[in-house]
Amino acid sequence: MWKGFAHLLKKDIGLMVAGKFFLLALLSLTLYSCYINLVYVNLDQGTYRVYLYDPQKMYTGQSAFITTVNSRQELENVCSDSASVGIDVSGDAPEIYLLSSATATADHYRGLWGRAVLTGLEEEEETEIVGAYDKEQKSRREITAEFLFFELSAVGFLGLASIVFKEKQMGVIRVHGVLPVHKAAFILSKLSVFLVSDLIFAVLLTWLNVGIADSFMILPAILVQAGILSLVMALTGFLCAVWLPDFKQFSLFYLILAVFVTTPVFLAGQTGVAWDWIVFHPMYHLFAAVKSAYFGVRTSSVLYYFVCIGSIALLFYAAYRILAREMAKEG
Amino acid sequence: MHQFRCQLGYQIKNMRGDKLCIVTFLLPILVGLIINILPSVDFGTLGEAAFGSVQNDLPEEAVIWLQGIGSLTEYGTAEELKEAVENPSTQMIGVLRCAEGIRTVLSGDELELYETMGKTLPQLYEKRTDGTIFEETVIPVSTDYDGLRALLIAITLVTALFMGCTFNAMNIIGEKEDGVALVNQILPMRARTYILQKLALGFLGGTVSAVVTAFLCIETGPAQIVPLCALVVLSAYIASLIGLFVGRFSSGLMVGIVYIKIVMILFLAPPILFYLLIPEDHVVCLLSYLLPSSASFYGLMDLLGGQTDRLWIHLVILAVHAVVLSGSYLFIAVSKESRR
């Protein structure tokens, strides 16, 4: 029964090649890497800019944070965003002029910052640094983790499902029901191909964006998490593709999955929003584990791995049952 | 004209049976409704600096001072605080007592704003009792929206507008899948009628979805209605044109869905990211205007922020996109027609 496994593998690789899956993965890899290296690592949120209108030149030896303007009108013009602070010292008392950012505490800080800059800030003090990475390293690891999560959870899911749909459309799933091949082999061959391709993708994405030397220590942990995510998503994709009658319904399901499942995860993971309920969101744990792997943090407990293995086994069983039902139905 | 309305009516009726289109139509409206009915959710906390301290470590005065300039979270031990500071998801600045003053703990990977803030915070704290008297003029934003609520509304509206491309793209792809595209070729229908029909379909979908969403979550004053309408109309028209391109270049449903996803990611992510992280005069931010959605997004953010003086720039950019895209589509359609 397992003799045909190699042929199944060959057929699945052929289908992936025909479906331009590898080409798409390569394109994604290039796109993500270009974005990370050319754009993302250069992104920063600068310090609030301070503009000074000082016609009497009272404030000399100004701080590097201050830019002088020549009129009140110019001051108001340059302070028309919520990231600037204006100081007008032309009157009796210095005036802080700023456009509200609609957050009172942020406005208050901007006011204090303007005053402090004007009255003179001493050399920046030595501050205790507790992290292991600088901004660029953090940016690279953070965004690479996010892209890997996105690629595996969304694109991988869609990739496997599209192949299953193609086979469903061609009617060959029914043919496999009468071939001397174990049904589990039909699922396993697809899983193997996607797993290997996802792992290769993870390695390349990490090397290209975190650096080969920097990723040496973290790569094993990344591969473990990528493997878990790949298997979970591929099995979910397989289940949905066999279960749902047409690709349109599947893409509807996918849209809902993308919007309602991954958005809160990204928000919670990216912005530090504290949602108590997020711990009940299974994808959040997968995302957190991928991110932790990139930062070399061991946060995942034994329970996490136990749940992951259990889920994969359960999903595999469900996929097997639904495939058997589909083969029987069509046959 | 009557004929065209009648044909469009049947096309809309056909789209009504398409669950994917209905969901893409309803999704922004649903999100708009959630933004509207949950006014108690304090989005504002995300726009302010985050500080962390150890319980009973800081004097009461420092706690009140920190709460005045950001959000303050207390942790049980210094270790817990350092872990929170190290968390790569946050830009938290740890604050600890240091003799009469304070000292800060940073993770070392902060954005420049928070790095400077962390390094200068002890001096700012010291200067709190500085006798210099300053007058303070804070120009209020002429809107009820705090920064993040405005951002969410703008994201939802731009999504609604650019979802318009789903309607005509799916309609065209559906026609290809069902073979109706072949029937279209033997109907006495001019290419112009076909293009107008498909444009109207995407335009209606995007506009109605955006208008309903806007109605749910924006309280517009009379001065905002005209610019908002202009933004919506131009953006929906461009989205509809993009739908035409997606429909034309998609060989099947699967390819079409992938294209739509690429368009949605490409059109939504960059303007939001650049808006949040880059000064508006930065070259990357200016380059983002190559995407029509950037002009829609920045325009909406300006509108929600009560600023209307720069709006015409966004409208002009959208108009240029509309002209260039229309020209490109017509050129492709005409050259394909002559080659067929």
Next chain:
Amino acid sequence: MIEVSGLTFSYGREKQALHGLNFTVGDGEIFGFLGPNGSGKSTTQKILTGILKGHGGFISLFGQEIASVHTQDFFQKIGVLFEFPYLYTNLSAIDNLKYFASFYPSGQVRDALELLEQLEFKKDFLRKPVSSYSKGMRQRVSMARALINNPKLLFLDEPTSGLDPSGAVLFRRIIEEERRKGTTVFLTTHNMADADLLCDRVAFISNGAIAALDTPGRLKEKNSSHQVVVAYLHDGKRVERTIEAAELEGGLGFAHEGIISIHSQEPTLEDMFIQYTGRGLS
């Protein structure tokens, strides 16, 4: 109505689909275009209906050269039934027909309900979406779509495919009615029975070339062995004998107690096709 001379077409440089076809179709004629899959039938129909361009040779439709003929006016005068029933699956039969009818001048359009009734479409399904229809029902709606504008020239590609025998008979009757009204029919089919029963003339196409063109009767006659098989009773037993047809003129020249049957040995259209093209119709 249709005049084709030296028609050539190729998909890309290497794939020549048509190798110089020559035929004419007269006004009010039913012209059968017979050939196996991939022989060039659909390509020819697509060129004639203006879907495919870039052909070689000369084509005239409605007395005009094809380059100038594919105008709105031309599309108003033709009806096309494709090989598959192409319809908006979310719309009902009535909505589909009303939608497609809206492109033609109102004075030219037939009543959709009447047409569907003529095609014996189940009334319960009139307002239900096409996605719930069987293949036969979809084919009926497609036929109605092809006829909705009272075409002067009707292109039919496998019209009876997916229909049960009574449906096939109904469709043949409708095609006959169209002929009676003066409509010219260009019928592309595999179905030899349809071609034999309906067509005034048939062309056998194989590998992009016409192998034979004549009336079905003449094609069969030309290749007939002119023999008949007579089954009769002799001494209480059933006996079969093959004789020349001419022998019948003088009566049966052998002893018999009764005739059971007489079968002509005339070849079928399918036999003719295989003979002319060396290929089956599969």
